[in-house]
Amino acid sequence: MKVFIIGAGQVGSTVVEALHADHDITVLDMEPARLSALAYKYDVATFEGDGTSRRDLSQAGIANADLVIACTSRDEANLVAGMFGRREAPHAKTIVRTSELEYVELWREGQLDVDFVVCPELETAHAISRAIGVPAARQTDVFAEGQVQIVEFDVEEGAPKSVVGVPLRDADLPRDSKVMAIIHGDELTLPGGDSVIEPGSRIVVIGSPRAAKEWGALLAPGGASVQDVVIFGAGRVGTAIARVLSGQGISIRMIEASRERARAAAEQFPKVRVYNAVGFDPDFLERERIGLAQAAIFAMRDDTKNLYGASLAKVHGVPFTIAVAHEAVSIAAFDQAGIDVAVNPRAVTAEEIVRFAHDPRTQQVAMLEGNRYEVLDVTTRETSRYIGTKFRDMPVHGALIGAIVRNGSAIFPHGDDVLQAGDRVIVFTEASNAPWVIEAL
Secondary structure: EEEEEEOOOOHHHHHHHOOOOOEEEEEEEOOOOHHHHHHHHOOEEEEOEEEEEHHHHOOOHHHOOOEEEEEOOOOHHHHHHHHHHHHHHOOOOOEEEOOOOHHHHOOOOOOOOOOEEHHHHHHHHHHHHHHHHOOOOOOEEEHHHHHHEEEEEOOOOOOOOOOEEHHHHOOOOOOOOEEEEEEEEOOEOOOOOOOOOOOOOOEEEEEOOHHHHHHOOOOOOOOOOOEEEEOOOOOHHHHHHHHHHOOOOOOEEEEEHHHHHHHHHHHHHOEEEEEOOOOOOOOHHHHHHHHHHOOEEOOOOOOHHHHHHHHHHHHOOOOOOOEOOOOHHHHHHHHOOOOOEEHHHHHHHHHHHHHHHHOOOOOOOEEEOOOOOEEEEEOOOOOOOOOEEEHHHOOOOEEEEEEEOOOOOOOOOOOOOOEEEEOOOEEEEEHHHHHHHHHHO
């Protein structure tokens, strides 16, 4: 596939990283330093130009593209580039990034002539919402219209002996779930019945939403459902998070240093208590009993403030902290500091975009461990050599099927179940294997 990317910033770079091995990529940007860095690291074509210039887009070869992705940091530039892309490459799919929820609504109403609009703030809010649903999880994604959940857990010392240290075939695991991968350091195991989960491992589990919560309770006993949240930061990300969580009936308080943004948030969310405060003052934290909140979310624009704020919240007793990491390199620092979940808006946005570069039968993609692994939602074709094969006889080849969706319902298959044409398969694989897995299915 020929992929034309407008914008070589963090989202564009993440998309290039995920797609460069299997696609013919051209990147257009106005900053030569960004382009040279990408060209040095990956085998991609680069063009210095303006995404809002029809001439520049034409000279860079947009007419040959199968997929056009406009993902600069400027909404208007992306919309203009997307519309030009529609005209110059009418057969291509066009994806536009925007930070304005109004543009997302316009697209949903059919008012924007592009194939898909992705909003980093909204994707971040949904990622945080999923994390709150299973507080023990390091990362979680939903598939099949919410019927299937992928959850990544760190297995700590003291995990129950019904799960740790025994072969999986003998372990007492939640129903409607399967361990898809066991990760220990840089080593990955696609487990069988003889495999054993050990403390210090990281596991990827697939299951029903109920099973995901049962896994969370199993690996982190006493972790209650989160109903009381404090959000630090009332900018675009913070307000998107507040909108999603308030829609789920979760009690929210917000802390914002800017008087204007605090006032705007109070007007937008009349049921939310908004404090015009920095939020780092110990007296304020004690007086407002911030430490009694079940979770604190740090959505300020500065990663160092998010890191410090989350660490301070832990000191004051908040049991579950989530921090937005605007820079990918911050995630490791957040992890080292003991922050429970870190969400990178560019990464979740790129994840949503990447699926369009896969086979059209791929409905969804989740990227794990910095895109080392992927979970794919792929519909099997009638000519697949695995049709009619029992799951116990399915060759592994670096991939493991964890669930199927048949006639609209999720099934968590056992050994005697048989794969059928038209099944939507939820499969875990190394990212480098993804094209082969899709082709095989």
